[in-house]
Amino acid sequence: MTTEWTRVGAFFKPERLFLLAVVTLLFFLFPVSVEAALPEGMVPAALIRWPERNAKYAILVDKSSQKVLVYNTRDLSKPVRTYRCSTGENKGPKKRQNDKKTPEGIYFFTGAFEKQDLTPIYGTKAFPVDYPNELDLIEGKDGYGIWFHGTNKPLKPFDTNGCIALENGNIDTLANYIEINNTPAVISSRVEMVDRVALERERLALELLIEGWRSAWEGKQIDEYMKFYAESFQAENQDRHAWREHKEKLAEKYSWISVDIENLRLIRHDGTVLALFHQRYKSPFFDSRGIKRLYLRKNSEEWKIVGEYFTALDEKAVAYTAKPPDPAAVIRGLVGDWGKAWESQDIRAYMSFYDKTFRSRGMNVKEWRRHRQDLNRKYHTVRVGIRDLKIDLLDNSTARAVFVQDYRADDYEDYGIKELLLIKRGGHWKIKQEDWKALERNPG
Numbered sequence: 001m002t003t004e005w006t007r008v009g010a011f012f013k014p015e016r017l018f019l020l021a022v023v024t025l026l027f028f029l030f031p032v033s034v035e036a037a038l039p040e041g042m043v044p045a046a047l048i049r050w051p052e053r054n055a056k057y058a059i060l061v062d063k064s065s066q067k068v069l070v071y072n073t074r075d076l077s078k079p080v081r082t083y084r085c086s087t088g089e090n091k092g093p094k095k096r097q098n099d100k101k102t103p104e105g106i107y108f109f110t111g112a113f114e115k116q117d118l119t120p121i122y123g124t125k126a127f128p129v130d131y132p133n134e135l136d137l138i139e140g141k142d143g144y145g146i147w148f149h150g151t152n153k154p155l156k157p158f159d160t161n162g163c164i165a166l167e168n169g170n171i172d173t174l175a176n177y178i179e180i181n182n183t184p185a186v187i188s189s190r191v192e193m194v195d196r197v198a199l200e201r202e203r204l205a206l207e208l209l210i211e212g213w214r215s216a217w218e219g220k221q222i223d224e225y226m227k228f229y230a231e232s233f234q235a236e237n238q239d240r241h242a243w244r245e246h247k248e249k250l251a252e253k254y255s256w257i258s259v260d261i262e263n264l265r266l267i268r269h270d271g272t273v274l275a276l277f278h279q280r281y282k283s284p285f286f287d288s289r290g291i292k293r294l295y296l297r298k299n300s301e302e303w304k305i306v307g308e309y310f311t312a313l314d315e316k317a318v319a320y321t322a323k324p325p326d327p328a329a330v331i332r333g334l335v336g337d338w339g340k341a342w343e344s345q346d347i348r349a350y351m352s353f354y355d356k357t358f359r360s361r362g363m364n365v366k367e368w369r370r371h372r373q374d375l376n377r378k379y380h381t382v383r384v385g386i387r388d389l390k391i392d393l394l395d396n397s398t399a400r401a402v403f404v405q406d407y408r409a410d411d412y413e414d415y416g417i418k419e420l421l422l423i424k425r426g427g428h429w430k431i432k433q434e435d436w437k438a439l440e441r442n443p444g
Helices: 014-029 134-138 168-177 196-219 222-226 242-251 329-342 349-350 367-380
Strands: 047-049 057-062 067-072 081-084 105-108 125-128 148-151 186-190 228-236 258-269 272-283 286-299 300-312 354-359 381-393 400-411 414-425 428-439
Touching: 014 354, 047 196, 057 168, 057 367, 057 381, 067 168, 081 168, 105 258, 105 272, 134 286, 134 300, 148 168, 196 222, 196 258, 196 272, 196 286, 196 300, 222 242, 272 300, 329 349, 329 381, 329 400, 329 414, 329 428, 349 367, 354 367, 354 414
Parallel strands: 057 186, 228 300, 354 428
Antiparallel strands: 047 258, 057 067, 067 081, 105 186, 125 148, 258 272, 272 286, 286 300, 381 400, 400 414, 414 428
């Protein structure tokens, strides 16, 4: 984007707004023959609106067919690449940590790891996504550490703990289509296809809705503005009632409000649409720019906003670019992957999380490795439950991770508080110390 903000409303001048309304009505009254209008066939329902000044490609995952489809957002007639993949061994959308299900929804890639950063089980490349996103958290979903990654073993359908795994050669080429924090990954039980006319109808209707929402907000028409929000709406720890009170106070406080939006993207998964755009909000004493996310769902026949989130950008920021990874999020993912490596009894992958200066229970890193190898020989199956994870950043290179650990191995089990002391070594977090305190397991 440029430093000049273009109001979406400028496009919707009165005469154009009237024309769009008429065109939309005609679409519904006089449907166009798919065969006549769409000789090239169906298109993905997910990509409703994607302006040119954005990532050129979008990635769709069809869990039913175990395929990753790459679409050029300028030409939705067919995918430019199709890859075999493997998703979670249990079907359905992910809801809980360790349920071995792959999430379903609209996500964005948040980082990239090369072979030298990874344990062998993740192949040659890995790309984390932002699960759980804001909508997932509203719905009470948890878990973390969902990646697109390669694999060091033959690819089998429905064979991961929840990640999306591809053959190493395919993850290497998929990397060419990914822009961090810009390329969407829409993960579905089955990719929905629609005809172009239906997609165009949806786009027009949603554009009119977003403009109506913007105009009511800018005009301080609070009654009209709140009609765009669902009864179940949540944002910034506020429900619909609190949100209304907040907006009413601002409308009374400021003599005028200006709301400009640009670069509107509309992405659908199942019955949810994400409206993603740059927003500039101005009032007599306040000026902010940033990224707005509106999550919409249909209430009967009307789209309603169920969630709203804003991320401020620096005044000098001119593009939606990748932010440095949040250390707490990185450590959260590391703990999840450490648990997976422990469960898989892959000693090489497991020990890659430990620093060379590691000490625990009087053992150094070499003695710890031998201790774990002995346990792997003793037990055939290992399950490591991790919950209530809390990350405490002590300084720029030291952190503490504390969580409740539920360990089960064949006929042995223990339950308690695990504390990991981590240090940042060469740009990567490593476990320096590990402490354990047993707890009494609650009945049932």
